[in-house]
Amino acid sequence: MSADLRLAETGPRAAELKLVDASALAALLFGEPEAGRVANRLQGHVLAAPHLIAVELASVCRKKALARPEQSALLLEALQRLPALGLRLVAVDAAAVAELAVRTGLTAYDAAYLWLSRLFGAELVTLDDRLARAAR
DSSP: OOOOOOOOOOSTTOOOEEEEOHHHHHHHHTTOTTHHHHHHHHTTSEEEEETTHHHHHHHHHHHHHHHOGGGHHHHHHHHTTGGGGOOEEEOOOHHHHHHHHHHHOOOHHHHHHHHHHHHHTOEEEOSOHHHHHHHO
């Protein structure tokens, strides 16, 4: 149901940081068709995201479970594998995120990922076309 989740190296030889959004992690966790492509982009990198990602992924899990009740247990199990990613959760500056959301037309949620990407000068890995365009 999910791609290989051991993506981040640790220690002094850790690779560069990549910001990852809920669309990309949902693909990995829930075995969506784009999972392999996302895994290749994240392989060997230190992964980070804003704290809100856990709730966004819970929302994706809920939506999938309602659409496929017979898979609810597997979906919840997949969601529980989130800690295996070694994802670094980062706080955001709410005012800066709101300002960026207004300026770009993104939701505040998407702007949080973009703001962190810009703060760290890190690539943002997303399957959301609008967010990907804003990150270029």
